[in-house]
Amino acid sequence: MSILRLEEWLQTPQGRYLLDWEQSVLDQCLADLFGYYAVQVGLPGIDLLRANRMPQRVRCCATDAGADVLAQPHALPLASGSVDLVVLPHVLEFSPHAHTILREVERVLVPEGSVIVTGLNPLSLWGLRRMMARAGAESPWRGRYRTVMQIRDWLGLLGFEIQHNAFGCYAPPLRNPRWRCLDRAGARWWPVLGAGYMVHGVKRVQGMRLITPHWRGRKASTKRLSPVAQRDGSTRTLL
Structure with missing residues (x-):
């Protein structure tokens, strides 16, 4: 699916509902x-980086549409360990390269850098709607939806520590906005069944271990104390 087509759908009332939550x-x-x-x-x-205060915010895409x-x-053209934040919205x-994308993100992030996936x-009800969609359906009812557990597992294997995740948009995928009143109930009673999710992971790097030389010398033996006679008849000890 073209990213541009997804952007167009996000401007529809239904897409705006999801985008506003994200x-x-x-x-x-x-x-x-x-x-x-920071890289989007x-x-x-x-x-999507509007609230971030990093001085350099870059938008990266495969098409020339404002990128x-x-x-x-x-295949990001960025140096290894050069980025503090990467945001992956619906990428x-x-x-078809989901695993490779995450490995590439891990490569370009600095230690303690963040990745955010939406x-x-x-x-969810939207996932059910996707299963019912026909081949060649329009955005966003195509592609392969990933569960939060999958995303967490993939990030964990790459050395990321999950900070938190969030779910939202509990209304069914209908154009009528009256169903959005379910958001409050959904967040309370079935929180993990929201249509949209966000996962925040931080790149952790194991600390270096100091390797010391292997000393083979024996422990110094305790020196024997030798009594020495004094002129006055008393004794004192010398090491």
Whole structure:
């Protein structure tokens, strides 16, 4: 699926419902992340980094649609260990290179750098709608939705520590906005069944171990105490 088609769908009332929730949770999360370089991969026409205060914010995409850097998400033209933050909005579910993309993100991130993944939850009413869609369906009812557990497992294997995840958008995928009143009930009673999710992971690097030389010398034996006679008849000990 073309990223541009997804962007177009996100401007529809139904897409805006999802995008507004994602932008809200991203704003809360990104406001507290600091560094120098932040990269948004995909959806270049939408500024998902708006709440972040890093001085260098770059949007990367494979198409020339407002992107600052033209590149495939699984082959980022960035130096290893040079980026403090990477945001992946709906990239993994619509790419055949999901594992490679995450490995590439791990490569470019500095130690303690953050990755934030947003996506559509297959364990939701929207996931059910996708299963009922015909081949060649329009956005966003195509691609491969990933569960939060999958994302957490993949990040864990790459050495990321999950900070938190969030779910939202519990209304069914209908155009009528009256069903959005279910958001409050869903967040309370079936929180993991939201249509959208966000996962925040931090790259952890194991500390170096100091290797000391192997000393083969024996322990110094305790020196024997030798009594020495004094002129006055007393004795004292010498080492």
